[in-house]
Amino acid sequence: xxxxxxxxxxxxxxxxxxxxxxxxxxxxxxxxxxxxxxxxxxxxxxxxxxxxxxxxxxxxxxxxxxxxxxxxxxxxxxxxxxxxxxxxxxxxxxxxxxxxxxxxxxxxxxxxxxx
Amino acid sequence: xxxxxxxxxxxxxxxxxxxxxxxxxxxxxxxxxxxxxxxxxxxxxxxxxxxxxxxxxxxxxxxxxxxxxxxxxxxxxxxxxxxxxxxxxxxxxxxxxxxxxxxxxxxxxxxxx
Numbered sequence: 001x002x003x004x005x006x007x008x009x010x011x012x013x014x015x016x017x018x019x020x021x022x023x024x025x026x027x028x029x030x031x032x033x034x035x036x037x038x039x040x041x042x043x044x045x046x047x048x049x050x051x052x053x054x055x056x057x058x059x060x061x062x063x064x065x066x067x068x069x070x071x072x073x074x075x076x077x078x079x080x081x082x083x084x085x086x087x088x089x090x091x092x093x094x095x096x097x098x099x100x101x102x103x104x105x106x107x108x109x110x111x112x113x114x115x
Numbered sequence: 116x117x118x119x120x121x122x123x124x125x126x127x128x129x130x131x132x133x134x135x136x137x138x139x140x141x142x143x144x145x146x147x148x149x150x151x152x153x154x155x156x157x158x159x160x161x162x163x164x165x166x167x168x169x170x171x172x173x174x175x176x177x178x179x180x181x182x183x184x185x186x187x188x189x190x191x192x193x194x195x196x197x198x199x200x201x202x203x204x205x206x207x208x209x210x211x212x213x214x215x216x217x218x219x220x221x222x223x224x225x226x227x228x
Binding site for chain 1: 149151156157158159160161164204215216217218219220221
């Protein structure tokens with residue numbers, strides 16, 4: 001596609017429920033990244049994919065968080081048993097390769113609210 | 116590890132004023148440096164970048180110079196417009212073949228007519 005597409009744009013969920021966030025990167029971009037943007041905290045790295053594998057998942061905050069990528073394209077970030085502290089904007093980005101010197105293209109994000 | 120420190124906002128300016136947003140970093144080796152901008156309701160967009168010391172990145176009237184001696188990458192614009200109101204993020208990438216971007220906390224800029 002022309003840009004990085006994320007869905008849904010907004011999600012309100014009850015505490016304890018599972019949620020899935022989707023990211024559709026730019027066609028041909030092999031690298032895909034998930035970040036979390038919390039108020040006053042800037043952007044927190046979660047996980048990086050190169051193709052379908054995740055060489056760096058060091059930013060996932062707990063085992064409730066997981067992500068996968070299939071076909072070297074779409075990625076899904078899953079949060080199980082959501083907690084109120086999971087409320088944030090989840091941003092996905094892609095780049096042509098794993099070399100970040102070219103910069104990333106970001107999606108508009110999914111705003112997650114856990115009530 | 117790598118880190119980026121930005122001045123806290125909001126920065127409030129009148130139209131046509133001069134803008135400086137300070138950014139300093141800590142990193143090993145020779146990182147690349149970036150400024151991203153996030154307009155209200157939108158995702159982050161790459162504004163400019165510099166990949167080696169003394170490089171100057173520029174775009175849309177904004178400039179930033181990679182200063183290794185002071186580990187800084189301050190963003191400047193000579194005359195801001197209302198449309199520049201946004202959140203600005205400084206970021207760095209490590210010097211290894213693969214690395215993720217490390218971001219600062221962002222600085223909100225508000226420009227009034």
